[in-house]
Structure formats: C-alpha cells, structure tokens
Amino acid sequence: MSEEIALAVNGLRKTFRIGFFRKKVVAVRDSTFEVHRGEVFGLVGHNGAGKTTTIKMLMGLIAPDAGTGHIFGEPIRSTSARNRVGFLPETPNFYDYLKPAEILDYYGRLYGMDAASRAKRIPMLIDRVGLGHAVDKRLRKFSKGMLQRIGLAQALLPDPDLVLLDEPQSGLDPLGRKDVRDLIIELREQGKTVMFSSHILHDVEAVCDRVAIITRGLVRKTGPLDELVADRPDLIDIVVSGADAATRDRMVDTWSADATPDGRMHLRVTRDEDSAAILRLAVDAGLRVERVERHRPDLESLFVSETERVDEGESA
Amino acid sequence: MIGHGVAIALYTFREAVRNKILYSILFFAIALMGLGLAIGPASLDQDTRILVDVGLFALWFFSNVVAIFVGVTMVFMELERKTVYTVLSKPVHRPVYFVGKFVGVGTLLLVQVAFMATTLTTLMAVRGDPVPSALFAAYWLILMESLIVAAVALFFSSFSTPYVSGFLTLGLWVVARLIPELQAFLPELVEDGTGPVLIGILTTVVNVWPDMTYFTVTTQVTYGLGVPFEYVWNATLYAAGYLLILLSTGSWIFQRRDFI
Numbered sequence: 001m002s003e004e005i006a007l008a009v010n011g012l013r014k015t016f017r018i019g020f021f022r023k024k025v026v027a028v029r030d031s032t033f034e035v036h037r038g039e040v041f042g043l044v045g046h047n048g049a050g051k052t053t054t055i056k057m058l059m060g061l062i063a064p065d066a067g068t069g070h071i072f073g074e075p076i077r078s079t080s081a082r083n084r085v086g087f088l089p090e091t092p093n094f095y096d097y098l099k100p101a102e103i104l105d106y107y108g109r110l111y112g113m114d115a116a117s118r119a120k121r122i123p124m125l126i127d128r129v130g131l132g133h134a135v136d137k138r139l140r141k142f143s144k145g146m147l148q149r150i151g152l153a154q155a156l157l158p159d160p161d162l163v164l165l166d167e168p169q170s171g172l173d174p175l176g177r178k179d180v181r182d183l184i185i186e187l188r189e190q191g192k193t194v195m196f197s198s199h200i201l202h203d204v205e206a207v208c209d210r211v212a213i214i215t216r217g218l219v220r221k222t223g224p225l226d227e228l229v230a231d232r233p234d235l236i237d238i239v240v241s242g243a244d245a246a247t248r249d250r251m252v253d254t255w256s257a258d259a260t261p262d263g264r265m266h267l268r269v270t271r272d273e274d275s276a277a278i279l280r281l282a283v284d285a286g287l288r289v290e291r292v293e294r295h296r297p298d299l300e301s302l303f304v305s306e307t308e309r310v311d312e313g314e315s316a
Numbered sequence: 317m318i319g320h321g322v323a324i325a326l327y328t329f330r331e332a333v334r335n336k337i338l339y340s341i342l343f344f345a346i347a348l349m350g351l352g353l354a355i356g357p358a359s360l361d362q363d364t365r366i367l368v369d370v371g372l373f374a375l376w377f378f379s380n381v382v383a384i385f386v387g388v389t390m391v392f393m394e395l396e397r398k399t400v401y402t403v404l405s406k407p408v409h410r411p412v413y414f415v416g417k418f419v420g421v422g423t424l425l426l427v428q429v430a431f432m433a434t435t436l437t438t439l440m441a442v443r444g445d446p447v448p449s450a451l452f453a454a455y456w457l458i459l460m461e462s463l464i465v466a467a468v469a470l471f472f473s474s475f476s477t478p479y480v481s482g483f484l485t486l487g488l489w490v491v492a493r494l495i496p497e498l499q500a501f502l503p504e505l506v507e508d509g510t511g512p513v514l515i516g517i518l519t520t521v522v523n524v525w526p527d528m529t530y531f532t533v534t535t536q537v538t539y540g541l542g543v544p545f546e547y548v549w550n551a552t553l554y555a556a557g558y559l560l561i562l563l564s565t566g567s568w569i570f571q572r573r574d575f576i
Contacts (some may be wrong), residue, residue, distance in 0.1 A: 016576065061575040079407045091399040095327070097334035102327075109323035110406040154402060305361040 007035035011067035042208035051197035086155035098141035165196035328420025348374035387469025410569035453543035
C-alpha cells in the first residue's frame with residue numbers, strides 16, 4: 001500500500017446486538033474511503049449515522065464484522081498501527097484525581113516516549129491547548145471544554161502522522177471551536193494528516209480538503225467538496241414578508257417554504273422557473289421581497305439532499 | 317510491553333490511592349484495632365490474644381473489602397467513563413492493560429496491608445507484647461487472599477456490571493471460605509442419597525474453588541504454634557496458580573470485547 005494513503009478503509013461493517021432479546025442493529029453497513037497523506041478529511045453525518053463506530057473500528061476499540069482497514073499500511077487490529085496515530089474520542093473523560101501533566105505523562109509512557117521527550121512535549125502541549133493556567137488542578141475540576149483541550153493535547157502528544165478526532169468541537173464555545181479549526185489548519189501546514197468527524201458542517205467546510213458523507217451506516221459520497229457539488233444546480237434563496245394565510249399555505253405546499261415567527265417566508269429552490277413563479281406570486285399578492293440570492297451549493301445542501309434521498313429510498 | 321504494564325499499574329495505583337473512600341475504610345480498620353486494644357483489659361490476661369485476634373480480623377476483612385471494591389470498580393469505571401478509549405487507542409495490548417490494572421490494584425493492597433500490619437505490630441511492640449514471626453506469615457497470607465479476591469473481582473468486571481461483579485465476587489469469596497465445611501459435608505450428602513446434580517456441583521466447587529481458609533493462620537499466631545516457611549511457600553504458589561488462571565481468562569475475555 002502506498003505511503004501516500006494514510007488511511008484506507010474498505011467495506012467495514014458492524015452490527016450490534018442490543019437489549020434482552022439481542023435485537024440486531026446495523027451501526028455501519030459499508031464504510032469505504034481513503035484518506036490521503038497530508039490532507040484534512042472530514043467524515044460528515046448526522047447523529048447515529050455511524051461516524052463514531054467507524055472511528056472506533058479504526059482505533060481497535062470495536063472489532064468489525066467484515067471489511068478491512070489499514071493505517072499507513074498496517075492492519076487496524078494490530079497495535080503497531082496505532083504508533084503513528086493520535087486519537088481524540090467524542091466527549092473524552094480522564095482520571096479524576098490526576099493533573100494535566102500527570103495524565104499526559106501516563107499517555108506518553110503508553111506511546112513509548114522516553115522521559116526527555118515527555119518532559120519536552122508535555123509543557124509545550126499544555127500551553128498549546130491553552131491550559132497553562134490549570135496545571136495544578138485535578139481533572140475532576142475541569143469543565144467540558146477544558147477536558148476537550150486536554151484530549152487534544154494527548155492526541156498530539158507523540159507528534160503523530162495521523163490525527164483522528166471524533167467530534168473535536170463538541171462542547172466547545174465559539175472561541176474554542178475556532179482554536180480547534182486553527183489547530184487543524186496548523187497540523188496540515190506541518191504535513192500531518194487529519195481526519196475528523198463532525199455534524200457541524202460549517203467547520204468541516206472551513207478546513208477539509210475532502211469529505212465523506214455517511215448516512216445510516218453507509219458512506220454515500222467521498223471526494224473534494226467542489227467536486228461533490230460540481231454537478232449540482234445553484235441554490236436560489238428568496239425571503240418574502242407580508243403574506244396572508246392562503247399565500248403562505250400555497251408557498252408551503254408548492255415550494256416547501258419555511259415560515260418564521262415574524263411572518264417572513266424562506267424559500268429555497270434550484271430551478272429558475274420556480275424562482276420566477278415565486279417572484280410573480282409575490283408581486284401579484286403585494287408581498288415585500290426582502291432578499292433574492294443565488295449561490296453555489298454548499299456542504300449543507302449536499303448533506304441535506306443526500307439524507308433526504310436516503311430517507312425517501314428507504315421509505316419507498 | 318513491560319513499560320506499558322508498569323505505566324498502567326503505576327497510574328492505576330496513583331488514581332486509586334487518591335480516592336478518599338479508601339481512607340475511610342482504613343480508618344475503620346485502625347478503629348477496630350483500637351477497639352481490640354480497648355476491650356483487652358476486660359479479659360482475664362488475654363489482652364494480647366484479643367488484640368491479635370481483632371487486629372488480624374480487621375486486616376483480613378478490610379483488605380478483602382478494598383479488594384472487592386477497587387477490583388469491581390476499577391475496570392468498570394474505565395468503561396463507564398470511557399477513559400478506556402484514550403488508553404486502548406494507544407499501542408497497548410489489551411492483556412497488558414488488564415494485567416497492569418491488576419498489578420496497580422495489587423500494589424494498593426500491598427500498601428494497605430503493610431500500613432495496617434505496621435499499625436498492629438507497633439501497637440503490640442509499644443505494649444511490650446512479643447511479636448511472633450508467625451504474625452508476619454499471617455500478614456503475607458492475608459495479602460495473598462486479598463489478591464485472589466481482587467483478581468476474581470477484575471475477572472467478573474471484565475464482562476459484567478459492578479453490581480453483578482460485586483455480588484458474584486462476594487458469593488465466591490464466602491463459598492471459598494466454606495470449602496472445608498463443604499468437603500466434610502459431601503460424604504454425608506452422598507450417604508443420604510442426594511441427587512447426582514447437586515453432588516456434582518458441590519464436588520466441582522470443592523475441587524475448583526480456591527480454599528481461602530488456607531490463608532488464615534490466626535489460631536497458630538494467637539496460640540504461638542508458629543507457621544512453617546514451607547506452608548507459606550505452598551500457600552503462595554497456590555495463590556499464584558489461581559491468579560494465573562483468573563488473569564489469563566480475564567485477559568482473554570477482555571481481548572474480545574467491544575468498547576461501544
């Protein structure tokens with residue numbers, strides 16, 4: 001396997017048996033994608049789509065029922081595959097009674113780092129994630145955001161070639177989310193490979209070179225965002241106000257308009273004839289047209305349409 | 317691999333030793349020894365015997381309580397609080413993690429037994445009582461018993477909840493202390509024509525369960541009978557055998573589980 005491929009996942013599948021009657025629940029049906037060396041890769045899906053299960057299979061925490069995965073050519077089930085990986089689990093937790101430097105020292109030992117490397121990297125990382133003020137605090141006194149930061153520090157501890165982050169912005173305030181975005185960009189600039197899962201599409205869009213969309217345990221689309229949306233029509237957003245009940249109903253029935261509490265109607269269409277019809281209706285009904293905007297489709301529109309397509313397919 | 321095991325054991329110990337519940341348990345143990353000292357004068361020149369009896373009971377009882385408590389909660393808490401994700405996602409073999417946890421708990425038990433043993437020995441020395449060498453054999457054997465109990469607790473917690481693990485460990489411990497009685501009772505049951513299933517179960521229990529009374533030498537200590545080195549050595553090997561079986565099986569189960 002080429003060293004250019006940091007992570008190769010092929011047909012991973014996992015079914016859990018839950019409850020007293022051991023009911024089968026398919027968590028991941030087919031997870032197939034590749035992460036290239038040096039890129040930032042986003043695994044996008046709604047809650048319960050199979051992102052975390054996929055990542056846990058990659059980290060050896062869950063055994064797949066089928067499929068293969070390789071990290072820098074090493075099978076995911078081998079412990080040596082994890083030598084070059086830093087991993088941040090979703091909403092991480094740590095040992096209550098330890099301090100930041102102690103927990104990082106522990107993880108450093110588990111990575112096989114020598115005392116000199118630990119002594120050099122631990123204070124640097126504590127500062128890097130903004131926890132310099134909390135070195136004497138035990139971790140049980142840490143807020144969720146601070147735990148997330150210590151989680152990031154432990155993921156970066158061995159200076160890994162591949163950084164795997166499961167919902168890294170979860171629990172962070174806007175400033176913390178920006179810090180994570182900056183960190184991911186900084187890692188890319190250092191030549192690291194980063195894969196992270198998220199359902200915060202704006203963050204994914206801001207930093208990812210390529211994305212995979214996973215819905216109901218199946219990776220539906222993979223590729224650079226521009227390519228994924230290239231064959232999709234532009235979106236036309238129209239906002240009107242002053243509609244009476246009958247006009248509002250017509251807009252909802254015909255174009256799935258969204259009404260806001262202040263009485264405005266938001267419409268999103270892709271065809272020019274639809275936008276023309278909406279504007280005609282607005283003029284005829286004496287509505288106030290507040291905004292008409294045409295823009296390229298974004299990750300959110302792609303994600304929503306993929307999810308709707310799957311929902312329609314499964315309910316048909 | 318050894319480095320991983322040492323790190324896991326060290327930090328398991330470090331985390332456990334900072335838990336205030338353990339200090340409460342230790343306080344009760346020392347208080348019970350103090351009680352032995354206080355009620356001694358009420359006996360007819362048997363105060364040394366009472367101090368040793370009560371002291372060794374406190375040491376034995378509270379060591380095993382800690383073994384069950386820490387053994388049951390240690391791995392479970394890692395799973396419940398998901399701290400295990402950040403450990404097992406490192407290049408760590410799962411059996412090393414499992415055995416490392418046991419070594420950490422074992423170190424805690426060693427320190428606890430050493431502390432209580434020092435307290436009891438000091439009390440005796442201050443009172444001017446003779447300190448027999450058999451007393452140290454008793455300390456060592458109590459440690460062996462609590463290590464087996466901790467290994468049983470860890471074994472159960474590798475696949476079940478703390479309540480179930482605690483209940484099963486406690487049950488096994490109680491049965492393990494009744495092995496001589498069961499052994500004596502079996503021939504009578506056979507004579508009385510008890511069903512073969514019950515006889516089979518009891519025979520298996522008697523032959524497979526560890527006989528924990530093997531680790532109790534309080535009578536020898538209080539009556540100054542002495543405990544031969546050979547006995548202590550054999551009891552240690554007996555404990556080591558059970559530890560090997562429990563840790564191997566626990567590691568095997570742990571290796572196969574998913575961390576959802």
